[in-house]
Amino acid sequence: MSFKYHNTIITLENYRQIFGVCTPDVLDEIRSAVLDDTPIANFINTCGEDSYKLGQFRMALRELIPIEYLNKEFTGKTVYYIRKCIKEGIDTEPLLTYVKEKRLLVQPIVLEKLAEFIYSGVNISRVDFTKVPIKYVELFGRGLSRGFPMWLFIINEDVPFEEQYLNAMMRALNLGLDIHPFLEDIWDLDKVYLLLNSAKKINLSEFLRLVNKNFSCECLKVLISLAEKNVPITQLCVREEGYPVYNEYQMEELGKAIEDNTITNEMYNPNLSDMEIAEMHEKLLKKRKLSASV
Numbered sequence: 001m002s003f004k005y006h007n008t009i010i011t012l013e014n015y016r017q018i019f020g021v022c023t024p025d026v027l028d029e030i031r032s033a034v035l036d037d038t039p040i041a042n043f044i045n046t047c048g049e050d051s052y053k054l055g056q057f058r059m060a061l062r063e064l065i066p067i068e069y070l071n072k073e074f075t076g077k078t079v080y081y082i083r084k085c086i087k088e089g090i091d092t093e094p095l096l097t098y099v100k101e102k103r104l105l106v107q108p109i110v111l112e113k114l115a116e117f118i119y120s121g122v123n124i125s126r127v128d129f130t131k132v133p134i135k136y137v138e139l140f141g142r143g144l145s146r147g148f149p150m151w152l153f154i155i156n157e158d159v160p161f162e163e164q165y166l167n168a169m170m171r172a173l174n175l176g177l178d179i180h181p182f183l184e185d186i187w188d189l190d191k192v193y194l195l196l197n198s199a200k201k202i203n204l205s206e207f208l209r210l211v212n213k214n215f216s217c218e219c220l221k222v223l224i225s226l227a228e229k230n231v232p233i234t235q236l237c238v239r240e241e242g243y244p245v246y247n248e249y250q251m252e253e254l255g256k257a258i259e260d261n262t263i264t265n266e267m268y269n270p271n272l273s274d275m276e277i278a279e280m281h282e283k284l285l286k287k288r289k290l291s292a293s294v
Helices: 024-036 041-047 051-062 076-088 109-117 132-145 163-174 180-184 189-196 205-207 217-228 250-257 274-293
Strands: 004-006 008-009
Touching: 004 041, 004 274, 008 217, 024 041, 024 051, 024 189, 041 051, 051 076, 076 109, 109 132, 109 163, 132 163, 163 180, 205 217, 217 250, 250 274
Parallel strands: none
Antiparallel strands: 004 008
């Protein structure tokens, strides 16, 4: 019942004397190591006052966990999850991606979260977490656990999105939407929420093929209202240099004409004011009524 610490054999008779400066909890772990003949000497100084971490290393050594998983920079919880994974036959190899020559490529707390994700059944292999800011690690794990392609949010070696935007994108993914339009260009959040709130009213995937981030909220509201009534909006979404050629008032008047089946090619003129379009629409309605009364 002993282990070697530097050149000293640690036993029940001398462990308190040699490690007298240690906290009672750490002393308990050292005593357990003596009783188990567990060689924890290399981890005592590294763990300092963290008795939980020392205990996890002690149990990992007893369980013959592979040495590559006994990195001194690992947190106690990381070792705990590794032990659980190995015991239950869960592949922990993805963790070693973040250890190079015993140096961690991510912060210890990040590796701890990754170990937890793996134990929870999350496949982390397609995301390079060296590119993910610490503040987003939990969010990425939550997304991966729901089957979302979180690797799409790493663009040019970076995650250029704010947390609210990422949450909105995850909501979009939950709705089954193709989020590429929102990733190629970052939209204003009020526009994103407006669109997502309309997902049950219109075919949002089709709608997103017609518009872009340069459409104002007012324009989008008009177009959504028309699409909800199954009014064709393709020609209302014409763009020049990426910007819509019609404003919301023109779109509204053109939409009325399309809905009444009084639309003419002459009306599709961005140089006309909404009032002029409305007048043309009104004249055609009156003409139709006269024809019907004859």
